Amino acid sequence: MARLRVLFVCTGNVHRSVLAERLFAKWAPDAEASSAGTQARHLEGMDAATRSVLAGLGGEVGAFASRPLTAALAAGSDLVLGMEREHREAAVRLEPQAMRRCFTLKEFLRLAADLDGAGATPEETVARVAALRGRVAPASQRADAIPDPWGQGYDVLRDCATGIDEAVRELSGVLGVRGGVLGREVT
Template sequence: MIPEPAPTARSVSARPATEPGLSPSAGSSDGLTDPRATFTVLFVCTGNTYRSPLAERLLAARLGPDTRVRVGSAGTEAPWGDKMDRATRSVLTGLGGDARGFRPRLLTAELVAGASLVLGLERQHREAAVRLVPVALRRCFTLKEFVRLAEGDAGPGQGIDVVARAVARRGTVCAPRPADDDIADPWRESYDVLRRCGEDIDAVAVRLAALLSAERGPVVRL
């Protein structure tokens, strides 16, 4: 188990949180949809305990305060709780992220439908989102898969253009192994494993933020 700080135990009896786990710059209204946000990103992992909260808050930090991108996260088996896991918060703050206001929540069809881009931390999470909303297939990827496909030879662009670029390259630019598109679950591993997981996610979040850097404008305050 992750020793210090003590992690929150994962529960398989999932219940949604009463408030969404949105990045601080995105405001605090329910769901991901907001007419003042030009592009929304939803990260998905299993428990919404380690990987997807790190991805959500690290991307928000790398995008900066002037972004119009709205960022959130959810889990396919999210536990009932009202705050971020202590070990995750420790890793996040060490990497420069902000844990304030986070609450774990369960992945729902409404969340998938309201996102411009859904990024699973593993292939199973991408597939879970597609099962909930089959028509969202074209905007569901794993985090590593999306960045690999979207980068190509082009630079930053509007979010919708970056997604179209990734869709166009799908099936033509493959990872050496399918598992290379996954970020492994640090559950029941040591704190050092969680920290390295956070560093891995942050490295990809920096690349994703660069791809979405054209989405600039006034900070959304709700």
């Protein structure tokens, strides 16, 4: 069975998207999680505060290098999840054919909330969620965003990380990849 490829996108690829990548990998170890930033510069190593909150939530803090979002990354992903609408839109501008696979993380979860995904593959779930666009009332930009904790202190970053952890845990269930095996939950 092919591994589901999920790309998380934020601005600098130093806080939100790397947290989402590593925390999703904790909840869905058989999926392939990665991250990038719309304005990222290639930096070796993880931000110290990000490493600290990630470790506290049980995420992998090993080797990491931030990287910019590219058309190839968007094209090579089964699902692209931005932290804010601008990140989703940047991925679509780079790779228009990925439009039906690009959402904000909160938007995807909001649209999937009433979806009966029983028996669906992760790819089928993504397609079903995409089909709900325009049929479900839109939410405010703020409601679909995970705000940037940059420069706001450790407590704000920790709260952001906790929210991301809850969201990616829910995502793993929606996609049917919770427990590390695609399509079924392991208890």
